[in-house]
Amino acid sequence: MSFFIETAEANTAPAGGGDPMSLIIMMVVFAAVFYFMIWRPQAKRQKEHKNLMSALSKGDEIVTNGGVVGKISKVSDDFVTVAVNDNAEIIFQKAAVASVLPKGTIKSI
Numbered sequence: 001m002s003f004f005i006e007t008a009e010a011n012t013a014p015a016g017g018g019d020p021m022s023l024i025i026m027m028v029v030f031a032a033v034f035y036f037m038i039w040r041p042q043a044k045r046q047k048e049h050k051n052l053m054s055a056l057s058k059g060d061e062i063v064t065n066g067g068v069v070g071k072i073s074k075v076s077d078d079f080v081t082v083a084v085n086d087n088a089e090i091i092f093q094k095a096a097v098a099s100v101l102p103k104g105t106i107k108s109i
Contacts, residue, residue: 053094061101064092
């Protein structure tokens with residue numbers, strides 16, 4: 001009656017632990033992928049954003065993380081005052097600035 005079920009036999013070969021060198025190589029490859037795909041690009045973005053925040057000056061046209069577009073009217077150590085129109089100014093932290101726009105962008109919008 002063993003047409004459909006095969007008979008189980010014990011494995012007599014000793015259990016192999018594998019090559020420890022392959023484990024080390026795999027860990028090095030994983031670390032390299034982690035460095036080049038995750039850590040290095042993130043560090044580069046942080047450095048670029050830090051340079052952007054330190055280079056902000058009066059008259060720059062910016063867009064914030066929230067999507068507010070305006071022209072910088074005042075810059076202090078941690079904050080910028082952004083004129084969104086002739087009558088309204090908003091104070092933002094420098095870290096909230098997403099990017100600096102080319103001159104004349106606000107007039108073309």
